[in-house]
Structure formats: C-alpha cells, structure tokens
Amino acid sequence: MTRKKKRATATEKTGARASNQDKSSGNGPGVGKKRFRQIVFKDWCKKCGICRAFCPKNVIGQDESGGPVFERPEDCIGCRFCELHCPDFAITVQEIHTDPAGDLP
Amino acid sequence: MPQEVTKLIHKYLRRDKKFPHVWCPGCGNGVVLGSLIRAIDRLGLTKDEVVLASGIGCSGRMPVYVDFNTLHTTHGRVLTFATGIKLAKPSMTVITVMGDGDATAIGGNHFIHAARRNLNLTAIIINNQIYGMTGGQFSPTTPYGSKAATAPYGHIEHAFSIAELAVTAGAAFVGRGTVFHVQLLDRLIEAAVMKRGFSVVEVVSNCHIQFGRRNEMGNPVTMMEWMRDHAVTVGRAGEMSPEELDGKFTIGILIDEEKPVYTEEYDRIRERAGGSDPAGDL
Numbered sequence: 350m351t352r353k354k355k356r357a358t359a360t361e362k363t364g365a366r367a368s369n370q371d372k373s374s375g376n377g378p379g380v381g382k383k384r385f386r387q388i389v390f391k392d393w394c395k396k397c398g399i400c401r402a403f404c405p406k407n408v409i410g411q412d413e414s415g416g417p418v419f420e421r422p423e424d425c426i427g428c429r430f431c432e433l434h435c436p437d438f439a440i441t442v443q444e445i446h447t448d449p450a451g452d453l454p
Numbered sequence: 455m456p457q458e459v460t461k462l463i464h465k466y467l468r469r470d471k472k473f474p475h476v477w478c479p480g481c482g483n484g485v486v487l488g489s490l491i492r493a494i495d496r497l498g499l500t501k502d503e504v505v506l507a508s509g510i511g512c513s514g515r516m517p518v519y520v521d522f523n524t525l526h527t528t529h530g531r532v533l534t535f536a537t538g539i540k541l542a543k544p545s546m547t548v549i550t551v552m553g554d555g556d557a558t559a560i561g562g563n564h565f566i567h568a569a570r571r572n573l574n575l576t577a578i579i580i581n582n583q584i585y586g587m588t589g590g591q592f593s594p595t596t597p598y599g600s601k602a603a604t605a606p607y608g609h610i611e612h613a614f615s616i617a618e619l620a621v622t623a624g625a626a627f628v629g630r631g632t633v634f635h636v637q638l639l640d641r642l643i644e645a646a647v648m649k650r651g652f653s654v655v656e657v658v659s660n661c662h663i664q665f666g667r668r669n670e671m672g673n674p675v676t677m678m679e680w681m682r683d684h685a686v687t688v689g690r691a692g693e694m695s696p697e698e699l700d701g702k703f704t705i706g707i708l709i710d711e712e713k714p715v716y717t718e719e720y721d722r723i724r725e726r727a728g729g730s731d732p733a734g735d736l
Contacts, residue, residue, distance in 0.1 A: 393473055397480030402675040432460055433636045434678075436484025437474055438467070441460040 384445040385427045387419040394439040400431035466491045466501065468521050476515055480674025482633035482659030486580055487516055489636060490549070493644040504547045505539055507532050509561060511553040512587045512661075513580045530561025533568040536575050544574075544717045547647060554581040555593040558616055562594070569623035569652050573716045576646045577654045579616050582661035590664035601668040617656040621709045626651025628708045632658040634681040635705060642707070650715050658685070658703065 387408075396415040405428060410420040417440070419425065431440045467473065477483045494504060504522040508514040510529035517524035523546070527535045532550045540548050557565050557579045568575065583600075585591045590603035595613045602609060617630045627649040631639035639657060646653035660666065660677035671677045688706035691699060 395474065395479035397674050399480055399674055399678065403678070433488065434485055434633075435460075435488075436477065436479075436481050436674075438460050438463050438484070438488060439474075 383427055384423065385425040386443045386445050387422055387425060387431075388441045388443070389417055389419075390439040390441075391416060393437045395437055397436065399434050399436070400440060403430055403434065405430065462495055463488055463491050466495070466520055466522075468519055472519050475519055477512060478663050480660070480662060481512070482582065482657070482661075482674075483512055483516065483580060485633040485636060486513075486551075486578065486639070486657050486659065487519065489639045489643055490551075490578065491520065492640050493647060496640075496644055497647060499547055499647075503545075504549065505536075505543075506549050506551065507536050507539070508551040509553070509556040510587075511556050511585070512582075513551050513553040513556065516551045530556050530559070531564060532556070533561060533564040533575070533577065537568065537571075537573055540573050540575055540717065541720070547576075548574075549576045549578065549647060551578050551580065553586075553593075554579060554583065554595040554616060555585045558594045558614070558619065566619070566623040569620050569625040569654070571716050572624065572626055572652045572713050574650055575652055576643075576649075577620075577652070578643065578646075578657060579654060580657050580659045581616055582659045582665060583613070584661050584665040586661040586664045590668065596665075600665070602665070603668075615703075617654065617708050620654040620656070624652075624713075625654045625709070626713045627653035627710050628656075629654070630656045630658070630703070630705050630708060632681040632685055632705060633660060634678045635685060638705060645707070645710075649710070651713050658705075 394416050400417050401409040401411065406424045406426055408419055408421050408425050409431065410418045412418045425442065427442055427444060429442050432442045475484060501521050502523065505525065506517045506520055506522045507525040507527060508517050509527055509532040514526055517526055525535060532552055536548050536550045539546060552561065557577070565577070568577070581595050583593065583595050583597065584602055585593050592602035592605050592609050592611070595616060596602055596605070596609050598610070598612050599608045617628050620628045627646055629642035629646060631642045633639070642655050646655045658681055660674050662672055662674050662677050666672050666677050671680055684702050685705045686694065686699065686702045688704050688708065691704045
C-alpha cells in the first residue's frame with residue numbers, strides 16, 4: 350500500500366515536471382502529438398502477456414521476470430487496449446497534458 | 455473515456471486486503487470486473503445502491519473484491535437470493551454474477567424461471583465453456599468435440615447457447631459480449647443494469663488453463679485471438695450467409711423489449727388486495 354501511494358505521488362511530480370520541460374526543450378518533429386505516460390503496478394501484475402501481445406504499436410517489451418516494460422513510451426498512441434484488457438488492473442495510461450503555449454513556435 | 459481508467463477502478467475495489475486477486479494470470483474474470491465497475495461508474499450509482507451477488511465457481515469470487523453490498527451464495531442459487539433481495543428492497547440495483555455451469559447446469563431451473571418472471575435484475579454470465587475451478591469438467595456450454603477432463607477423447611454432447619436460452623425464456627434484455635471486445639462489453643453491461651426487467655449479459659471468456667490447454671489454446675492471447683476471429687456483430691451477421699456464420703458467434707444486443715416488471719405487478723396485486731404501503735420497502 351505505502352509503495353503504491355509513493356509511486357502515485359512520484360508520478361504527479363514527474364507530470365508537473367514534464368510540462369515544464371516541454372516549454373524549455375522546444376519542439377521536435379512530434380509537435381501537437383499527444384503523449385502518454387504508462388505506469389505498471391508490478392505488485393499486481395501476473396505477467397499474462399495480454400498487453401504485450403495486442404499492443405498495436407508494439408511498445409511493450411518484457412523484463413527479465415517476464416513482466417511488461419514500456420520500451421518506447423513515445424510511440425504509445427493512448428488506445429488503452431492494455432489498460433482495458435489487463436485482468437489485474439495493473440496498467441495505467443495517462444495523457445501528458447502539455448502547456449498549450451509551449452507548443453507555439 | 456475517463457482519463458485514468460485504472461484509478462477509477464481502484465476507487466471501487468477492496469484493494470487494501472484482497473489484491474492481487476485469486477484468478478489465474480490472464481483470466482477473463484478480471485476484465486469483466488473492470489467492465490462492470492466502469493459501467494456502474496458511468497451510471498452514477500453509489501456503492502451503497504448496488505448489490506453484487508454470486509454463486510460458486512471462479513466467478514463467485516468477484517463480490518469479494520468490490521466495495522458494494524455483496525453476497526456470495528450457494529452453487530447455482532444466486533438468482534433465488536437475488537430475488538429475495540429485490541423483493542425486500544426494490545430500490546436496490548441487484549446484479550448477479552454467474553459462470554456457465556453455475557447459471558445453466560446447477561442453477562438452470564432458477565435461471566429460466568427468473569427470466570420468465572421478469573424481475574428487475576441483471577445477470578452477468580461468464581461463459582468460459584468449462585468448469586474451471588473444480589478441475590475442467592465439461593459444462594453445458596462446452597462445444598461438441600472439444601476436450602475436457604471428463605471428455606478426454608472429445609465431448610459428445612452438444613452445447614447450448616446461454617443468450618438464446620435467455621431470449622426464449624423471456625428475458626427483457628439479452629446481450630452477448632466477449633472479454634476481447636471490452637468497449638462493447640462496457641456498453642452491454644451499462645444497458646443491462648439500466649434496463650427495467652430481467653437482463654442477461656453473456657460474456658464469452660477465456661479459461662486457458664482448463665479449457666484452452668486441452669484444446670490447443672493454452673494461453674490467454676490465443677484464446678483472445680480466437681474471440682477476435684470468431685465473434686461477429688449482430689448487424690454484420692444479418693448480412694452473412696449461414697455458411698459464413700458457421701462456427702462463429704454473434705455479439706451485441708440480441709433482444710431488448712419492454713415487459714411488465716415483477717415488482718411493479720406485485721405492488722399492484724398488493725394494492726388490489728388491500729395491503730398497506732405498496733410502494734415502500736418491506
């Protein structure tokens with residue numbers, strides 16, 4: 350429980366930081382493209398492999414224990430197939446909301 | 455689609471004590487539970503307004519995990535308990551979860567008569583085509599020719615369709631979904647809970663441990679691919695020939711009609727007989 354809480358607050362912080370970074374780092378080729386953050390609750394994951402097998406962009410790989418790893422999170426299109434089909438409620442996909450002003454040239 | 459689906463689901467779970475849940479890795483029951491929670495959230499029901507009751511089997515574990523009013527009853531009898539709850543507390547939203555064996559073999563009689571009586575209940579029937587928890591014996595929905603612990607040379611009986619049985623028995627709403635077509639399943643469960651009358655949602659699910667392993671589909675991915683390749687929406691099935699539909703099954707809403715609901719009829723009878731407080735809870 351405590352681990353999960355810690356993780357949740359950590360992501361909130363990184364979320365805030367991500368939007369700051371967008372302003373400073375300028376805009377690459379992916380301007381206007383939605384970006385997503387994926388979180389795996391390892392305590393609940395049973396490594397069934399559904400998320401990895403059906404990901405339309407093949408974003409998900411495997412760690413040494415067989416669990417899912419989001420190898421190319423920037424390619425995630427946010428379809429949430431993994432989140433909706435995870436029988437163990439172990440995956441969350443969140444949209445990273447960028448500051449609209451940061452996208453201007 | 456809510457922004458953080460999993461966060462929403464965690465809101466309804468008894469997550470402090472019971473997780474990770476007891477189901478096998480990749481089991482469709484977890485997907486159904488997620489669908490049910492999203493449907494209830496979208497309908498705006500509070501945890502106290504909902505009763506989730508179950509019978510015996512893997513699906514019977516489902517009420518353990520959610521923070522509604524919950525009841526885990528005897529094998530096949532969940533609809534009888536649910537009938538009692540609905541008659542005593544007509545204001546409650548009563549949802550039952552059953553497996554294919556629980557609903558149509560052990561509780562087959564209760565199932566057809568609950569459908570005929572048209573009580574305002576929702577029955578979610580998870581059809582994994584086998585008795586999973588007890589070791590893989592064939593159930594009334596095990597397909598002809600497939601293997602089970604009690605049919606090692608292939609099953610010689612023919613399966614029946616739960617959804618079509620429910621239509622024939624007189625249910626007001628019948629839908630069929632799969633754990634692969636999750637968004638359809640969300641909508642079916644939402645419509646079923648909202649429906650006034652007996653509503654049935656048959657969910658084709660995967661038991662890759664007891665059914666799949668004996669039938670060359672030994673993991674959840676191959677079973678979900680099977681669902682993807684063999685499910686046809688009701689609309690598309692209308693345009694297909696019987697040969698094309700051979701071996702496929704339809705998904706979507708099979709029937710949705712208005713019928714007098716038992717509790718309302720019962721209130722009217724009480725009024726006619728001169729009883730007191732016909733509308734209130736007992």
